[in-house]
Amino acid sequence: MESVRAESVSKSFKDVVSGKKEIVHVLQGLSIEVSANEVFAIIGHTGSGKTTLLRILSGLDKPDSGKVFIGGIPRERIRVGTPDVQMVFQDYALWPHMTVYNNLNFPLKQRRLPDREILERVKDMANRVGIPDSLFKRLPDQLSEGQKQMVAIGRSLMTRPKLLLLDEALVHLDPITKLKVRDEILDLQEEFQMTILMVTHQLTDALALADRIGVLYGGRIIQVATPDRLLNEPENDYVRAYIEASRLLPERRRRRS
Numbered sequence: 001m002e003s004v005r006a007e008s009v010s011k012s013f014k015d016v017v018s019g020k021k022e023i024v025h026v027l028q029g030l031s032i033e034v035s036a037n038e039v040f041a042i043i044g045h046t047g048s049g050k051t052t053l054l055r056i057l058s059g060l061d062k063p064d065s066g067k068v069f070i071g072g073i074p075r076e077r078i079r080v081g082t083p084d085v086q087m088v089f090q091d092y093a094l095w096p097h098m099t100v101y102n103n104l105n106f107p108l109k110q111r112r113l114p115d116r117e118i119l120e121r122v123k124d125m126a127n128r129v130g131i132p133d134s135l136f137k138r139l140p141d142q143l144s145e146g147q148k149q150m151v152a153i154g155r156s157l158m159t160r161p162k163l164l165l166l167d168e169a170l171v172h173l174d175p176i177t178k179l180k181v182r183d184e185i186l187d188l189q190e191e192f193q194m195t196i197l198m199v200t201h202q203l204t205d206a207l208a209l210a211d212r213i214g215v216l217y218g219g220r221i222i223q224v225a226t227p228d229r230l231l232n233e234p235e236n237d238y239v240r241a242y243i244e245a246s247r248l249l250p251e252r253r254r255r256r257s
């Protein structure tokens with residue numbers, strides 16, 4: 001139950017392009033407001049700055065300018081990695097030397113819960129997000145991409161966070177697993193009274209999960225709308241093109257004759 005507010009957040013990176021030093025302006029005065037208990041999705045194309053934004057909200061990176069508040073408190077006053085704010089990373093960030101079970105139980109071990117309770121909570125969460133017990137002893141590099149993603153999702157939920165940040169968290173799941181995990185995330189969101197901020201390039205995931213969707217383009221949010229409204233009343237050419245392209249993706253490419 002934590003609101004999120006970003007005010008005029010900007011972030012640039014120094015880069016070397018064709019041997020020349022350049023500054024890449026990724027976020028350019030981006031503002032968003034996510035209410036407590038809301039599921040908010042940010043969509044945008046690859047390289048639009050979605051991961052950059054989530055890293056700033058999670059406290060891992062600092063904006064060049066602008067402010068971030070979580071539950072009304074300035075971000076820098078909240079500990080990075082607090083159990084109340086958890087993130088699922090695009091590359092999972094599982095601990096490579098720890099088994100699936102130990103990856104899942106780590107957040108609880110840190111809180112020194114009794115072993116019996118830890119076991120029950122790990123089994124319960126694994127079951128809910130669809131990780132079979134048979135994977136518990138495996139190391140992350142013995143898992144498929146989708147399985148790693150499920151472990152990352154499970155781990156992020158172990159501490160019942162108030163704010164969950166999801167970075168392309170469903171992208172490697174097959175369609176059937178994805179439906180189950182989407183439902184489970186929404187159930188857990190209600191149960192834990194979580195605020196969820198997800199970023200994704202997949203419009204379908206945003207439409208399925210979010211109360212509101214923000215479109216990231218040119219370093220800013222250019223439209224915020226409910227899923228229905230976004231589909232029916234895109235406010236500009238980019239949003240229209242994004243929706244069109246997302247609809248066209250499932251179609252087979254026609255052969256050129």
Ligand SMILES: Nc1ncnc2c1ncn2[C@@H]1O[C@H](COP(=O)(O)OP(=O)(O)O)[C@@H](O)[C@H]1O
Binds near residue numbers: 014015044045
């Ligand atoms: N640490 C970094 N150093 C230099 N450039 C970066 C760094 N992180 C991200 N970028 C650049 O910033 C842009 C946005 O990246 P990112 O936030 O990962 O996009 P997205 O998650 O939307 O695909 C990209 O052009 C990327 O190459």
Ligand SMILES: [Mg+2]
Binds near residue numbers: 052090167168
């Ligand atoms: Mg990304």
